[in-house]
Amino acid sequence: MDPDYVLFGRVVECGSLSAAARALRISPAMVSKRLARLEARLGVRLVHRTTRRLAMTEAGERFHADVVAILAAMREAEARLTGIRDRPSGPLRISAPTSFGRLHIAPYLHRFLAQHPAVQLHLDLTDAAVDLFAERVDLAIRITAEVPASVVAHPLGANRRLLCASPSYLAAHGTPDTVSDLSRHYLLAADGQSPWRLANGRHRRAVEIDSVVGTNSSELVRELALSGVGIALRSLWDVGDALADGRLVRVLPDWSGPDDLAIYALHPHAPSVPAAVTAFIAFLRETLDPPPWGAA
Template sequence: MDPDYALFVRIVEAGSLSAAARALNISPAMASKRLARLEARLGVRLIQRTTRRLAPTDAGERFHADVAAILRAVAAAEARAAGVRDEPAGVLRVSAPTSFGRLHIAPRLHDFLRAAPRVELELNLTDAPVDLIAERVDVAVRIAAEIAPGLVAHRLGSNRRLLCAAPAYLAEYGAPHALRDLATHRLLAADGQWPWRLERGRRRQAVDARSHVRTNSSEIVRELALAGVGIALRSLWDVGDALAEGRLVPVLPDWTGPSALAIHAVHPRAPTVPAAVTAFIAFLRDACATAPWNRD
């Protein structure tokens, strides 16, 4: 394979031409010359140069995704041919929802890092949608009923959701006895989480409203519910402990979130899956397998 391809991948992943040059033991001037030669041969600008950082253009993003996958496949093929054990190694970029990552990934990361010492982990927690290809994410945790065709999904567990509130809130405002009663209550949800979709047996019902407190953070919604501000629709993995301790209590327990929702680990579809990705998904499965909230 053209060595300029490996140089280009290094530049994109380092965000710096000089850092890529150091990694390949060449001068920055030589790296710049080879990048210009590659762009001239392809007839397209791959890297947008700024005063502080290099960033791939749209064409560069697509080219990087293709070339990086090819390089990983070649490395894996060489290792298999040489009889080398495919050990997890290299940079591993992981994305997960904020609350899930803080509660169920971060506390156990030491186990993964100890088992895979050659992995350089980058963990990004966000509730915003993440484009795995554009943002070069290797593994993401997704809570969804369906997964996009370009991704491979590994089910980690159920995602049971229920309405809940603090005892103090119910003592002050009373408990709703039917879904229609929610219209007179203070409801809590993060931006983008309306409408609530609820089900009871075969019945389906959407509840649309405005959050009593507007926020872009699902974690803030949880804290507001615990503080007695209103009623929230929360996942058991998020509020299971609070329910068990009585700090939150179920509201209209016959109505729950859609049963089709599940927690998945996903990665881009590729001919060869890096060992670090496989190892991290196994770690996630272990972390979720015995959790109380994951009991169907």
């Protein structure tokens, strides 16, 4: 908005140069100079100056009506922008791992949507590490050991990983007693999940995996383990329910994945974080504390 338009509107509103000067906290001479500058730029006289009051010309009246409409539109635009900043609203694009999103976000989304009906949510479930900037993702749930410096990370919880198999598999193939015994068993892992890194106190072992079924889906690995195909290294959030009801049992309980992985909500650095992003982080923390998958 041209500041001289604002000045003209204030002059008309106040009815005199001196009153407008007081309202704008500048000198009457400056008000007069800027008003004359505006008239010269527009090529028309906007007001007739008198000793006591100002009288608008016909052109000034038409221009004043336009200026009032412009100023009102600007105030409405600012109000809308303030609302976007202060109230969760507008588009919100979330990315999450497929299994985690299906198990621990999707069942509870109705709560977030009920609390924030002005948010236009789009949830992408993928096991790929999406580029938040290239894909224009507002918030990503990521299970990782390293957080890029280019994003802000909000910890959501630990990511404990356990070896497990179905009772039917162990009944048919026996239970391994040592890490070395795993080489004689059917093992299950998605693409990119070999080798398994295992920890037992200070002891560390790496197990190269030739998965009995090749797949890019962690969800398929879970289903194969449940159906008795082999042994899998799975996150507790993924198999906690199956361990609790006996559909899976732990294998080599002294060994597990190292505790370097954690669950984070990540968003790009920004001078002002959108209210919808902040609200979704709060929703995640409320949903995942305490973790709904329990402990094994």
